Amino acid sequence: MSTTVKFLTKNFGQYDTASIGSYMNIGGFTALRQAVNMNPEDICTLLSEAKIRGRGGAEYPLGRKWSQARAVQGENKIVVCNADEGETTTFKDRELIKNDPFNLIEAMIIAGFVCGATDGYIYMRGEYACYRPLLLNAIRQAKNYGFLGENILGKGFDFNIHLYSGGGAYVCGEGTALIRSIEGKAGRPRMKPPFIKVSGLFARPTCLNNVESLSLVPHLLTDKETYMNCGSGESIGTKLISVAGNVNNPGVFEIPFGTTVREIIYGLAGGVQHDRKIQLIQFGGASGKVADSSVLDTPYTYDDLRAAGVMVGSGGLLVIDERTSVLDFLRMNQEFFSEESCGQCTPCREGNLHIKIILDKMAHGAATSEDIKTMGTIARVMSMSSLCGLGETAQNTLQSAMKTFPDVFALGGTNS
Ligand SMILES: Cc1cc2nc3c(=O)[nH]c(=O)nc-3n(C[C@H](O)[C@H](O)[C@H](O)COP(=O)(O)O)c2cc1C
Numbered sequence: 461m462s463t464t465v466k467f468l469t470k471n472f473g474q475y476d477t478a479s480i481g482s483y484m485n486i487g488g489f490t491a492l493r494q495a496v497n498m499n500p501e502d503i504c505t506l507l508s509e510a511k512i513r514g515r516g517g518a519e520y521p522l523g524r525k526w527s528q529a530r531a532v533q534g535e536n537k538i539v540v541c542n543a544d545e546g547e548t549t550t551f552k553d554r555e556l557i558k559n560d561p562f563n564l565i566e567a568m569i570i571a572g573f574v575c576g577a578t579d580g581y582i583y584m585r586g587e588y589a590c591y592r593p594l595l596l597n598a599i600r601q602a603k604n605y606g607f608l609g610e611n612i613l614g615k616g617f618d619f620n621i622h623l624y625s626g627g628g629a630y631v632c633g634e635g636t637a638l639i640r641s642i643e644g645k646a647g648r649p650r651m652k653p654p655f656i657k658v659s660g661l662f663a664r665p666t667c668l669n670n671v672e673s674l675s676l677v678p679h680l681l682t683d684k685e686t687y688m689n690c691g692s693g694e695s696i697g698t699k700l701i702s703v704a705g706n707v708n709n710p711g712v713f714e715i716p717f718g719t720t721v722r723e724i725i726y727g728l729a730g731g732v733q734h735d736r737k738i739q740l741i742q743f744g745g746a747s748g749k750v751a752d753s754s755v756l757d758t759p760y761t762y763d764d765l766r767a768a769g770v771m772v773g774s775g776g777l778l779v780i781d782e783r784t785s786v787l788d789f790l791r792m793n794q795e796f797f798s799e800e801s802c803g804q805c806t807p808c809r810e811g812n813l814h815i816k817i818i819l820d821k822m823a824h825g826a827a828t829s830e831d832i833k834t835m836g837t838i839a840r841v842m843s844m845s846s847l848c849g850l851g852e853t854a855q856n857t858l859q860s861a862m863k864t865f866p867d868v869f870a871l872g873g874t875n876s
């Protein structure tokens with residue numbers, strides 16, 4: 461029943477992650493050598509043919525992003541690797557950093573070459589401090605071997621990588637907040653425009669990508685066929701997912717797109733503990749959406765999940781069994797957003813708080829139908845008028861729960 465594939469994860473356990481020589485023995489830096497002999501625009505075309513969508517959650521096409529980054533006028537462009545991984549239930553990027561650090565470094569150099577950048581920054585969440593020595597060592601060794609620094613591979617291309625650790629705020633995964641954090645300012649989002657592709661880190665044109673999006677590139681350059689043979693339609697290739705919650709075997713799995721949700725939960729993740737019933741499944745972390753078990757036979761693809769009312773998002777998948785009520789789950793999710801809102805704009809700061817109060821009232825049997833209506837209105841206003849993606853998506857879970865579990869919101873219902 462279980463379907464996994466080794467494309468993005470094929471280097472895991474195959475080399476000594478502290479040694480560039482060991483990485484090169486399994487073909488490391490072949491993709492970079494290949495890339496610098498290609499027309500950068502052809503690399504963007506390859507990414508577009510593979511239909512890679514950003515793996516950080518927003519699902520923006522990678523080939524288009526790199527092509528736009530190339531086209532932006534400006535000196536000393538920057539590529540940033542978003543290794544903040546603050547979305548709840550999402551822990552896949554950590555596996556890529558831990559098990560294949562040289563591939564990430566190689567990917568960033570390729571990104572720098574394609575986008576015409578001179579510097580790369582890795583912004584890694586504070587909680588991943590234990591992986592700093594691994595990455596710093598990989599950067600140092602890549603520099604010693606001439607893969608970083610000046611005139612890389614004799615192609616007149618200069619590029620360096622810097623590592624920065626965040627302080628552990630969820631909002632710092634948002635592009636403009638992340639940039640301010642690296643600049644030494646408070647990690648708070650700013651209004652756009654200017655977009656970061658035009659004026660980002662240190663006011664330089666900046667291309668921001670997730671760890672998994674970047675990590676795919678060297679593999680795609682050297683083994684396009686395997687990737688293209690997985691999945692179909694708009695969801696080609698493989699996806700790294702992290703499964704958490706009440707399952708027997710939580711963890712990170714690389715699946716070909718098209719694997720069903722049932723195969724993921726009952727095959728790879730070993731099924732629900734003690735064969736309990738599934739209460740709900742949350743896709744894409746706290747800012748994602750929820751479904752009930754009717755979603756089990758849905759293939760894990762962008763289009764099929766969307767049609768089922770959920771999303772790929774960050775690749776997190778949380779299984780909650782029948783012991784937790786939908787309402788308690790929503791209160792916990794809401795607690796997260798009330799804590800993590802940076803408080804800068806009114807819809808998100810006040811909206812998150814107000815929704816939390818109404819959910820608590822519901823739990824105490826004190827909510828009125830007017831409260832429920834107000835909660836729906838606040839959720840809609842937040843998604844339309846918040847300053848950044850945090851406020852815009854904070855109510856995805858609530859709004860999808862209102863559709864999926866109408867009984868919970870019909871006062872006096874059974875599932876509250
Ligand atoms: C509140 C918030 C938190 C985010 N956290 C992350 C994160 O931890 N990692 C990530 O890659 N993207 C995160 N994103 C999405 C990024 O803003 C951005 O879309 C992404 O890094 C772009 O890379 P991609 O196109 O490769 O996905 C977050 C967005 C928001 C609004």
Ligand code: SF4
Binds near residue numbers: 802806809852
């Ligand atoms: S939406 Fe929320 S997190 Fe984003 S700027 Fe406004 S208050 Fe801060």
